[in-house]
Amino acid sequence: MQAIEGSKISILTDGDITSPSGFSAGGVHCGLKRKRLDLGYIKSDIPAAAAAVYTTNLFQAAPLLVTQESIAADGKLSAIIVNSGNANACTGEQGMKDAYEMRRLFAESEGLSETLVAVASTGVIGEELAIDKIRTGIPSLMNPEHGTAERFEKAILTTDTGTKKAAVTVEINGKAITIGGAAKGSGMIHPNMATMLAFITTDAAVEPEDLQLALKDATNSTFNMITVDGDTSTNDMVLLMANGSAGNTALSREHKDWAHFVQGLGLICESLAKQIARDGEGATKLVSVNVKGAETVEGARALAKTVISSNLVKTAVYGSDPNWGRIVCAVGYSSVKVEPNSLKVYIGPHLVFEKGLPASFSEEEAKDYLSQELIEITVDCCQGSAEATAWGCDLTYDYVRINASYRT
Amino acid sequence: MQAIEGSKISILTDGDITSPSGFSAGGVHCGLKRKRLDLGYIKSDIPAAAAAVYTTNLFQAAPLLVTQESIAADGKLSAIIVNSGNANACTGEQGMKDAYEMRRLFAESEGLSETLVAVASTGVIGEELAIDKIRTGIPSLMNPEHGTAERFEKAILTTDTGTKKAAVTVEINGKAITIGGAAKGSGMIHPNMATMLAFITTDAAVEPEDLQLALKDATNSTFNMITVDGDTSTNDMVLLMANGSAGNTALSREHKDWAHFVQGLGLICESLAKQIARDGEGATKLVSVNVKGAETVEGARALAKTVISSNLVKTAVYGSDPNWGRIVCAVGYSSVKVEPNSLKVYIGPHLVFEKGLPASFSEEEAKDYLSQELIEITVDCCQGSAEATAWGCDLTYDYVRINASYRT
Numbered sequence: 001m002q003a004i005e006g007s008k009i010s011i012l013t014d015g016d017i018t019s020p021s022g023f024s025a026g027g028v029h030c031g032l033k034r035k036r037l038d039l040g041y042i043k044s045d046i047p048a049a050a051a052a053v054y055t056t057n058l059f060q061a062a063p064l065l066v067t068q069e070s071i072a073a074d075g076k077l078s079a080i081i082v083n084s085g086n087a088n089a090c091t092g093e094q095g096m097k098d099a100y101e102m103r104r105l106f107a108e109s110e111g112l113s114e115t116l117v118a119v120a121s122t123g124v125i126g127e128e129l130a131i132d133k134i135r136t137g138i139p140s141l142m143n144p145e146h147g148t149a150e151r152f153e154k155a156i157l158t159t160d161t162g163t164k165k166a167a168v169t170v171e172i173n174g175k176a177i178t179i180g181g182a183a184k185g186s187g188m189i190h191p192n193m194a195t196m197l198a199f200i201t202t203d204a205a206v207e208p209e210d211l212q213l214a215l216k217d218a219t220n221s222t223f224n225m226i227t228v229d230g231d232t233s234t235n236d237m238v239l240l241m242a243n244g245s246a247g248n249t250a251l252s253r254e255h256k257d258w259a260h261f262v263q264g265l266g267l268i269c270e271s272l273a274k275q276i277a278r279d280g281e282g283a284t285k286l287v288s289v290n291v292k293g294a295e296t297v298e299g300a301r302a303l304a305k306t307v308i309s310s311n312l313v314k315t316a317v318y319g320s321d322p323n324w325g326r327i328v329c330a331v332g333y334s335s336v337k338v339e340p341n342s343l344k345v346y347i348g349p350h351l352v353f354e355k356g357l358p359a360s361f362s363e364e365e366a367k368d369y370l371s372q373e374l375i376e377i378t379v380d381c382c383q384g385s386a387e388a389t390a391w392g393c394d395l396t397y398d399y400v401r402i403n404a405s406y407r408t
Numbered sequence: 409m410q411a412i413e414g415s416k417i418s419i420l421t422d423g424d425i426t427s428p429s430g431f432s433a434g435g436v437h438c439g440l441k442r443k444r445l446d447l448g449y450i451k452s453d454i455p456a457a458a459a460a461v462y463t464t465n466l467f468q469a470a471p472l473l474v475t476q477e478s479i480a481a482d483g484k485l486s487a488i489i490v491n492s493g494n495a496n497a498c499t500g501e502q503g504m505k506d507a508y509e510m511r512r513l514f515a516e517s518e519g520l521s522e523t524l525v526a527v528a529s530t531g532v533i534g535e536e537l538a539i540d541k542i543r544t545g546i547p548s549l550m551n552p553e554h555g556t557a558e559r560f561e562k563a564i565l566t567t568d569t570g571t572k573k574a575a576v577t578v579e580i581n582g583k584a585i586t587i588g589g590a591a592k593g594s595g596m597i598h599p600n601m602a603t604m605l606a607f608i609t610t611d612a613a614v615e616p617e618d619l620q621l622a623l624k625d626a627t628n629s630t631f632n633m634i635t636v637d638g639d640t641s642t643n644d645m646v647l648l649m650a651n652g653s654a655g656n657t658a659l660s661r662e663h664k665d666w667a668h669f670v671q672g673l674g675l676i677c678e679s680l681a682k683q684i685a686r687d688g689e690g691a692t693k694l695v696s697v698n699v700k701g702a703e704t705v706e707g708a709r710a711l712a713k714t715v716i717s718s719n720l721v722k723t724a725v726y727g728s729d730p731n732w733g734r735i736v737c738a739v740g741y742s743s744v745k746v747e748p749n750s751l752k753v754y755i756g757p758h759l760v761f762e763k764g765l766p767a768s769f770s771e772e773e774a775k776d777y778l779s780q781e782l783i784e785i786t787v788d789c790c791q792g793s794a795e796a797t798a799w800g801c802d803l804t805y806d807y808v809r810i811n812a813s814y815r816t
Contacts, residue, residue: 057740059748059764090736092765125733126766234737311719312811319812325533328498329642332465340467356467357500358534396812400805403720404727 001169008171008260009267012178015167016149017042020178020203022245026147027155030137032085032123032130039137040155041106042182042199043079047116048243049205050077051212053219055236061089062099063119064237070103073115075208077241080199081106082120082156083134084184089125089234098129109138120197122184122235123158149182156184156197159402160279166271170204170264172257177204177246181268185276198223198238198272204261205244207252214262215240222269225305225390226277238269277391282398285375287317289390293381299336300388303379306334307390314395317375322366324352331379338381346378409577416579416668417675420586423575424557425450428586428611430653434555435563438545440493440531440538447545448563449514450590450607451487455524456651457613458485459620461627463644469497470507471527472645478511481523483616485649488607489514490528490564491542492592497533497642506537517546528605530592530643531566557590564592564605567810568687574679578612578672580665585612585654589676593684606631606646606680612669613652615660622670623648630677633713633798634685646677685799690806693783695725697798701789707744708796711787714742715798722803725783730774732760739787746789754786 002011018025027040050071054064070077081102088095099119107114121129140146153163167180185196206214219238244250251261278286289308294300307313310330316323327345331338345353348369350361369375410419426433435448458479462472478485489510496503507527515522529537548554561571575588593604614622627646652658659669686694697716702708715721718738724731735753739746753761756777758769777783 057737058746059736059740090733090761090765092763125737126761234740311807315808315811318808321812325498328467329465329533332467332642338466353498353534355500357498395808397805397808399719400723400726400803400808403723404729404804 007263008257009264010169012167012169015178015180016165017152017180017182017199017201018149019167019180020201020243020245022046022203022243023180023201024147025149025152026141027151028137028141028146031133032083036157037151037155038083038085039134039141040082040152041079041141042152042201042241043110044077044201044241044243045245046243047076047078048241049208049211050075050118051208051215051240053216053238055234057234059090059234061087061121061235062091062095063088063121064235065096066099066103067118067120067237067239070115070118076116077118078112078116079106079110080118080120080239082197084156084158085123086121086127086129087123087125087235088121088129091126091128094128098131101131102129102134105135105138109142118239120237120239122156122197125234153182156182158184159281160184162279164272164275164279166268168264168267170260172204172248172251172261175246175248177202177248177261179204179264179268181272183272183276185279196223196236196276198269200238200240200265200268202240202242203244203246204242205246205248205250206242206261207250210252211240211242213253214265217262218266218269221388222266222273225301225388226273226392274391277393280393281402282396283393284396285317285373285394287375287377287392287394290376290378291381291388292378293383294336294386294388295381295384297386297388300386301390303331303334303336303338304388304390306330307377307379308392311395314392317370318394318396320367320370322347322350322352322363322370324358327377327379328353339383342382344380344382346380348376415671416665417672418577419675420575420577423586423588424573425560425588425590425607425609426557427575427588428609428651428653430454430611430651431588431609432555433557433560434549435559436545436549436554439541440491444565445559445563446491446493447542447549448490448560449487449549450560450609450649451518452485452609452649452651453653454651455484455486456649457616457619458483458526459616459623459648461624461646463642465642465644467498467642469495469529469533469643470499470503471496471529472643473504474507474511475526475528475645475647478523478526484524485526486520486524487514487518488526488528488647490605492564492566493531494529494535494537495531495533495643496529496537499534499536502536506539509539510537510542513543513546517550526647528645528647530564530605533642561590564590566592567689568592570687572680572683572687574676576672576675578668580612580656580659580669583654583656585610585656585669587612587672587676589680591680591684593687604631604644604684606677608646608648608673608676610648610650611653612650613654613656613658614650614669615658618660619648619650621661622673625670626674626677629796630674630681633709633796634681634800682799685801688801689810690804691801692804693725693781693802695783695785695800695802698784698786699789699796700786701791702744702794702796703792705794705796708794709798711739711742711744711746712796712798714738715785715787716800719803722800725778726802726804728775728778730755730758730760730771730778732766735785735787736761747791750790752788752790754788756784
């Protein structure tokens with residue numbers, strides 16, 4: 001446990017989605033993937049207030065539609081069932097039937113009403129879900145020896161190279177509440193798009209409307225600020241369950257500790273988002289683009305995302321090339337109004353561009369900086385006080401290899 | 409010469425920017441590049457009506473600003489002087505001085521007023537232009553043995569793997585006028601962005617306002633519909649000179665043959681745009697994305713550009729993978745309203761997606777189709793009658809290699 005100075009937050013270094021009280025999780029192999037775990041669940045002992053954000057892709061996958069129905073029923077969830085290996089996307093009516101059946105099977109096994117169960121899928125798109133494998137897998141899913149957060153974290157992966165988790169405690173009214181998270185994203189052996197799934201649990205009691213608001217805000221500044229290849233999946237979803245087991249008076253925007261809860265939730269989202277970006281397909285480096293001095297937060301976000309999305313910036317980072325020209329060029333086509341002569345650009349600590357001209361800096365030192373694994377690029381507009389950060393990764397031979405290889 | 413059936417247009421297979429009467433061109437090596445030609449000109453015997461479109465990048469390079477001044481003076485140009493090897497971008501006041509000086513030197517050498525000369529540059533950005541080399545190069549530029557369109561075409565290249573040219577004749581009032589073009593784009597050994605430059609000449613007489621309108625329209629449906637990596641350069645420019653040497657009554661929107669002139673101009677722009685896309689960095693294939701049945705042309709264009717810009721689509725094409733899921737996914741996040749169940753997607757002649765589901769097609773045949781050099785992807789929205797085509801290329805190991813290699 002590691003306290004963040006000057007805040008009411010401590011990071012639980014080994015924490016996960018089961019750190020908040022009243023949550024359990026697990027995973028099994030049911031046969032959708034060849035060998036690795038491919039079916040997982042998160043469960044709350046009591047119905048939890050639920051919040052969610054979904055992909056804006058027009059082709060939303062069936063499980064997202066079913067989850068939206070579940071949450072719409074009464075704003076609560078007791079459990080989430082997730083499979084990897086098949087996204088159940090572009091699967092038409094049969095896909096909807098399968099997602100409903102997946103929900104029904106798990107609800108029945110746990111004695112829950114169906115609308116207390118959310119469904120998520122990730123993997124190959126356009127193929128029918130092998131629902132029989134899920135039917136067979138569910139009984140063993142609740143076997144106690146399969147009941148660990150780590151097994152859940154593994155069960156939701158596709159070609160991710162590692163699991164992604166985070167947890168913090170936040171002091172609310174002098175008492176600790178806990179927030180935990182797990183995520184997957186940005187890898188695929190199968191042909192389709194890199195889906196991002198994130199699941200967050202908390203034992204805090206939170207007013208449902210404010211919970212949704214907090215999740216949306218946190219998502220906008222974290223998950224929505226990462227990019228691996230600019231392709232927005234059909235299956236992206238962030239799901240948050242707050243079960244109130246911590247026994248706090250329900251949090252809301254009016255609560256004096258609301259800002260602390262929001263900060264804690266933001267940290268979880270940011271940590272998971274960065275883990276996803278770092279594990280981007282073929283990535284060797286995590287890149288943060290910090291925009292400062294912008295006139296609006298929207299402008300700062302758009303600018304940060306334009307720079308982090310530039311293939312030319314991403315390949316330059318891969319090649320450890322302090323190529324400020326590509327950064328300036330991306331700023332110039334971002335559609336955000338920036339005064340060219342006010343702009344300052346930094347690669348790590350090195351000022352590389354100011355007053356419309358290259359700054360005097362050591363190419364050698366900047367190259368050394370770029371040879372590290374964690375890269376920070378700072379764009380200071382020197383116009384206002386709005387800030388934003390976007391995270392991404394470098395563009396490498398392996399990205400091309402992974403995505404150009406024919407489906408097996 | 410090859411007539412296009414049912415039109416008044418013939419393609420001049422071996423034509424170029426000097427095919428229209430009254431135009432000459434040439435190129436020399438002045439030392440900005442190590443060995444290859446790097447300084448070129450196009451000249452009209454008499455002042456020509458000029459039209460131009462420029463990059464929307466905020467960081468417009470100095471030569472673009474000087475060219476805008478020249479054209480603003482009286483709407484006419486007699487000559488264009490172009491260098492490669494240095495973009496004269498992000499070079500501040502010194503860059504402006506150098507661009508003015510480059511214009512002055514060429515104007516003086518030809519006895520032209522300065523505002524009849526346009527200036528263009530492409531190459532590395534953020535480095536001062538070696539104006540002395542240009543000063544030394546200009547006298548030999550007008551040496552008759554350096555005066556060929558081919559030498560001009562070569563002098564404007566950076567890491568392009570070949571020259572790009574096109575020419576047509578159009579029958580106006582029963583008499584032929586000629587349009588020629590040259591372009592460069594989409595390659596760089598030096599670190600910066602892939603600049604696109606295109607120069608078009610015609611001996612037609614055209615009303616200046618309508619000439620600008622025609623160029624803008626043609627650019628929107630051709631040059632603005634290509635992408636190599638989504639990065640919009642600081643130096644992009646398309647310049648058109650119409651000198652009236654063909655002796656036709658001046659063309660305008662009211663002229664009965666206006667549509668034919670516009671069609672001819674469009675063919676030149678489309679041909680050059682496709683040559684640029686095919687020569688994209690590391691590209692092995694030219695990809696056309698045709699959108700049909702959209703509600704608006706703007707929507708069709710946005711959709712086509714979203715699909716052609718997707719790194720996942722581009723790597724799939726490289727890998728000859730008939731990965732319709734990535735195409736559908738890109739359609740879904742394009743922000744254009746499409747009815748998922750109406751959408752049809754074709755890879756070449758193969759229908760791969762309809763009614764929200766994968767169509768039944770032979771993966772083997774689709775893979776064979778994708779192994780060719782010219783790939784057509786068709787997205788039919790089945791909603792309206794608007795159409796658009798975008799051109800691009802595959803994303804390959806060589807793209808990463810070219811752009812990740814450290815500057816030398």
